[in-house]
Amino acid sequence: MLSDVTLALPVRPVLPALVGALRTAGAAVLVAPPGTGKTTLAPLAVADEVSGRVVVAQPRRVAARAAAHRMAALLGERVGGRIGYAVRGERRVGPDTRVEVVTTGLLVRRLHHDPELPGVGAVLLDECHERQLDADLALAFGVEARGALRPDLWLLAMSATPQADRFAALLGGADRPAPVIRAEAALHPVTRIWAPPPRPVVAPGPGRVAPALLDHVAQTVRRALRERDGDVLVFLPGTGEIAAVSRRLADLAGHVAVLPLHGRLPGDAQDAALRPAGRRRVVLATAVAESSLTVPGVRVVVDAGLSRVPRIDLSRGLGALVTVPVSRAAATQRAGRAGREAPGAVYRCWSEATHARLAAQPEPEIATADLTGFALELAVWGDPDGTGLALPDPPPPAALTVARETLTALGALDEDGRITGRGRAIAAAGAHPRLARALLDGAARVGPDRAAEVVALLAEETPGGDDLPARWRRLRTAADPAATARWRAEVRRLRTALPRDPSPSPDPTLPRDLAVPAPTNGTKAPERGHKLQDRGTGTGTGTGTGTGTGGGGGGGVGWLPDDLAAGVVVGLAYPERVARVRRAGGSAYLMAGGTAGELPAGSGLAGSAWLAIAVADRSPGAPTARIRLAAPIDEPTAREAAGSLLRTEREIGWSGGDVVAREVVRLGAIELVDRPLAAPDRDRVAKAVLTGLRQEGLGLLTWTPEASALRQRLACCRQALGDDWPDVGDPALLDAAPTWLGLELARARRRADLTRIDVAAALRRLLDWRQAARLDELAPERIAVPSGSRIRVDYADPAAPVLAVKLQETFGWRDAPRVADGRVPVLLHLLSPAGRPVAVTADLASFWRVGYPQVRAELRGRYPRHPWPEDPTTAEPTRRAAPRRR
Numbered sequence: 001m002l003s004d005v006t007l008a009l010p011v012r013p014v015l016p017a018l019v020g021a022l023r024t025a026g027a028a029v030l031v032a033p034p035g036t037g038k039t040t041l042a043p044l045a046v047a048d049e050v051s052g053r054v055v056v057a058q059p060r061r062v063a064a065r066a067a068a069h070r071m072a073a074l075l076g077e078r079v080g081g082r083i084g085y086a087v088r089g090e091r092r093v094g095p096d097t098r099v100e101v102v103t104t105g106l107l108v109r110r111l112h113h114d115p116e117l118p119g120v121g122a123v124l125l126d127e128c129h130e131r132q133l134d135a136d137l138a139l140a141f142g143v144e145a146r147g148a149l150r151p152d153l154w155l156l157a158m159s160a161t162p163q164a165d166r167f168a169a170l171l172g173g174a175d176r177p178a179p180v181i182r183a184e185a186a187l188h189p190v191t192r193i194w195a196p197p198p199r200p201v202v203a204p205g206p207g208r209v210a211p212a213l214l215d216h217v218a219q220t221v222r223r224a225l226r227e228r229d230g231d232v233l234v235f236l237p238g239t240g241e242i243a244a245v246s247r248r249l250a251d252l253a254g255h256v257a258v259l260p261l262h263g264r265l266p267g268d269a270q271d272a273a274l275r276p277a278g279r280r281r282v283v284l285a286t287a288v289a290e291s292s293l294t295v296p297g298v299r300v301v302v303d304a305g306l307s308r309v310p311r312i313d314l315s316r317g318l319g320a321l322v323t324v325p326v327s328r329a330a331a332t333q334r335a336g337r338a339g340r341e342a343p344g345a346v347y348r349c350w351s352e353a354t355h356a357r358l359a360a361q362p363e364p365e366i367a368t369a370d371l372t373g374f375a376l377e378l379a380v381w382g383d384p385d386g387t388g389l390a391l392p393d394p395p396p397p398a399a400l401t402v403a404r405e406t407l408t409a410l411g412a413l414d415e416d417g418r419i420t421g422r423g424r425a426i427a428a429a430g431a432h433p434r435l436a437r438a439l440l441d442g443a444a445r446v447g448p449d450r451a452a453e454v455v456a457l458l459a460e461e462t463p464g465g466d467d468l469p470a471r472w473r474r475l476r477t478a479a480d481p482a483a484t485a486r487w488r489a490e491v492r493r494l495r496t497a498l499p500r501d502p503s504p505s506p507d508p509t510l511p512r513d514l515a516v517p518a519p520t521n522g523t524k525a526p527e528r529g530h531k532l533q534d535r536g537t538g539t540g541t542g543t544g545t546g547t548g549t550g551g552g553g554g555g556g557v558g559w560l561p562d563d564l565a566a567g568v569v570v571g572l573a574y575p576e577r578v579a580r581v582r583r584a585g586g587s588a589y590l591m592a593g594g595t596a597g598e599l600p601a602g603s604g605l606a607g608s609a610w611l612a613i614a615v616a617d618r619s620p621g622a623p624t625a626r627i628r629l630a631a632p633i634d635e636p637t638a639r640e641a642a643g644s645l646l647r648t649e650r651e652i653g654w655s656g657g658d659v660v661a662r663e664v665v666r667l668g669a670i671e672l673v674d675r676p677l678a679a680p681d682r683d684r685v686a687k688a689v690l691t692g693l694r695q696e697g698l699g700l701l702t703w704t705p706e707a708s709a710l711r712q713r714l715a716c717c718r719q720a721l722g723d724d725w726p727d728v729g730d731p732a733l734l735d736a737a738p739t740w741l742g743l744e745l746a747r748a749r750r751r752a753d754l755t756r757i758d759v760a761a762a763l764r765r766l767l768d769w770r771q772a773a774r775l776d777e778l779a780p781e782r783i784a785v786p787s788g789s790r791i792r793v794d795y796a797d798p799a800a801p802v803l804a805v806k807l808q809e810t811f812g813w814r815d816a817p818r819v820a821d822g823r824v825p826v827l828l829h830l831l832s833p834a835g836r837p838v839a840v841t842a843d844l845a846s847f848w849r850v851g852y853p854q855v856r857a858e859l860r861g862r863y864p865r866h867p868w869p870e871d872p873t874t875a876e877p878t879r880r881a882a883p884r885r886r
Helices: 012-025 038-049 061-074 104-113 133-148 165-172 211-227 239-248 250-254 267-273 328-339 352-356 372-381 397-409 421-428 433-446 448-460 468-476 481-497 527-534 562-573 635-641 682-696 705-721 730-735 742-747 751-755 759-766 769-778 844-859
Strands: 027-031 053-058 083-087 090-092 099-103 120-125 154-159 180-182 190-194 231-235 256-261 280-285 298-303 306-313 318-325 344-348 578-581 588-591 596-598 610-617 625-633 646-655 658-667 670-676 782-784 790-792 802-806 827-831 837-841
Touching: 012 027, 012 038, 012 154, 012 180, 027 165, 038 053, 038 061, 038 099, 038 120, 038 154, 053 061, 053 104, 061 083, 061 099, 061 267, 099 104, 104 133, 104 372, 120 133, 133 154, 133 165, 133 372, 154 165, 190 328, 211 231, 211 239, 211 280, 211 298, 211 344, 231 328, 239 250, 239 256, 239 280, 250 256, 256 267, 267 280, 298 328, 328 344, 372 397, 372 421, 372 433, 397 433, 421 433, 433 448, 433 562, 448 468, 448 481, 448 562, 468 481, 468 562, 468 625, 562 610, 562 625, 562 635, 578 625, 578 635, 578 670, 588 610, 610 635, 625 635, 646 682, 658 682, 682 742, 682 751, 705 759, 705 769, 742 751, 742 759, 790 802, 837 844
Parallel strands: 027 154, 027 180, 053 099, 053 120, 083 099, 120 154, 190 344, 231 280, 231 298, 256 280, 298 344, 596 625, 802 827
Antiparallel strands: 083 090, 306 318, 578 588, 578 610, 588 596, 610 625, 646 658, 658 670, 782 790, 827 837
């Protein structure tokens, strides 16, 4: 076949060495920059040397179709002859096909179906450096199939980057890596032109790209058209940005063709962007044009500097496409598009300083994406952890764990992580596992046709607003013929993927009454269907009379309005995203998974009591997620769609400062019913009271002066006499509350009951009988002073108890009293006859000698009726003043 092609491309001289390496080792790596011809000439060279069909795997559908058309054109043939292709929903091959270009996802499906790949002589994995999940799986499964079943199968990894050693080791083993063949490209020089916006632009993240940046990109395109010759290839992150820039360039239509290029375009529109035209062109492309495709006539590249990559918020289960700065490696590949056919130029919409800060390489998809589908593929292959496979990078453990938990909840995996029969049915649907689950289970509830229509809408991410039923109606009415055609093709594929029985393996996570399949032959619906009909159509505006592939009735099941049917399917796919409005008429919602969501301003869905949310994303640091696509539903639909999250629980606990005993019906985090329990379990109530006491502290008890004083006396004994005495600090008392509060705590039913507990009596339960007998001796509540008064001791500071006493009542004491077996001196606060402190001392003998004479001199004139003897140690103590003289 290669001999039929006379085109000389840079890869052609190394093809004999490549074929020789494959013949010798059975596996090889071909490294060739973009534009060298590896995608088109290498398959033809291999087909000349191998028996059986050559399968070429491309990460993207548009690239697969383009590669097949290019090879067929080089041979002077139409696609479907010796060159064919197969992508999702479309296949063009014939009995003479020798080279078939497929997507990597389709190759993974074929390996699952029959890992021996009968009739295939070689598998070529193109653009493996892009590290998409399906590409990693195709490589790993191909290596294992070749090693275990097909040692004669040739396996070739083709990459546009020089980082080939890791692929060589994966293909041949660490000890004997596969040979690496390199093709050098004599690319034309490309002039770099730094063209940053005049003012800084906010990074988009999960949101839309700033209009100011799109304005700047459009202006840069106009500049490039003025300054340079040839066609212009513009790199933008997604289809929305392509449409926006196309509108900004609409006035060029008279002399310049402005063409989009992305994977969602119909085949003829893709072909138009890949063919030379009779006038100058501006091709607005996504990353699909980085390395897999050749766009003829391009001399100028305008690079917006952005790429759209998948991200998963593991804690909330929200996946999104996030817009990030392009890597330096990707920027280099994009620039190289301008130098394939002649000298060119690249206009980079960022500064040279910003370029230096870009990441060197893009992150592999396995590091950031939702791994649910990836984990299902591993389980179907029989290696749930992927530990024995030739994966370029291992999956992140946390993301893989979340993915396996999701699959287990869907019934796709058993408790040991092995694939179930239901899991094989989900995998066979050829959609994300969540969508496949919604297709299988939704067919029994809303009809196979309507289930396929909604799942196709979700899978294809058709453009439009946030109202999913409105998008559905637009597709049915063919308001956008291209989008409708693509959608209908996917509906047909999904409808074919459904088994004849719409519910061959009921979802074990749903309540039994929700798992009853609905008839699909026009017979009377089961009783639950009549209940669904009884609730009316007030939530939505669907008529049930659509004209799409399934119509409003959907396979004969027409008792549920279209809007609610859409909600059921979305809820089956994403039960944790069923959401209820927080405030009537508002735009803030709480999802069943616990995540808060907000509708965009002006959304027509605002005020809907319930939503089934299909798409939501959350910016880092944002308090709520942004709802991007949803269907309005009612509570019965919410209960049905997210039935796996429906729980009825009896809750007895401490909340809001008191015991709460209630029966709660919840849909995940959403409370549907809350009613008090008439006779709550006494043990659980007691535990709730104890929890409340420990949460809020001992202040819930009534601390009388007697109880507080007793606690302080016990603290003094512990500090002075050791740990044999009870610890009465807050942590210790709370920890031992069931012991010292005893039956009073066990009988408490609410906060008020705690205030009635006799705390002083309860504290004494902490003492053994010896301690109880000696407490008043060791830490007396009152101390007798020489005057005969019994004065209360203040133990607030257990290391220095205080006795506040009038000075005249201490006459005759030579030393201050001591407590705790004489270990702790009492701190005397000596008071004047008016009760004001005149001295503070624990060394009374020293005070009598030094301090008292000064106090006597100052106060004897002020209080003449009170005695002020020169020697207080021998004076008579008194509590009274001398009587007044008449």
